[in-house]
Amino acid sequence: MKTTNGNEIEPSEYLTRHTLLALLSDEEVARVAEIEGGPPLADGQEYVDLGHTTRGVRRSHAHSDVPLSRLLPRQAVTAKTWSKICQRLGVAVSAL
Numbered sequence: 001m002k003t004t005n006g007n008e009i010e011p012s013e014y015l016t017r018h019t020l021l022a023l024l025s026d027e028e029v030a031r032v033a034e035i036e037g038g039p040p041l042a043d044g045q046e047y048v049d050l051g052h053t054t055r056g057v058r059r060s061h062a063h064s065d066v067p068l069s070r071l072l073p074r075q076a077v078t079a080k081t082w083s084k085i086c087q088r089l090g091v092a093v094s095a096l
Helices: 011-022 026-036 079-089
Strands: 046-049 057-059 071-073
Touching (some): 011 079
Antiparallel strands (some): 046 057
């Protein structure tokens, strides 16, 4: 399966991606969209790569090659939503 930008994703990844995005409020979706057009994430910021959700929560670093269009950054959502995302991915919420 291909995304709208041509990246390959597995069907199970698509379902997880869709499930995660459905957890976001309209305001959070707008913040994610704003970040897509902005500068790269600062080192150490947590995110989920929506193209590879099975990798769980990741931390950004200076040499990251993940396109911003695939990122769901922790900073874009509320603590409650991030907790739901982590629960859906089966990972513990860090104390950042």
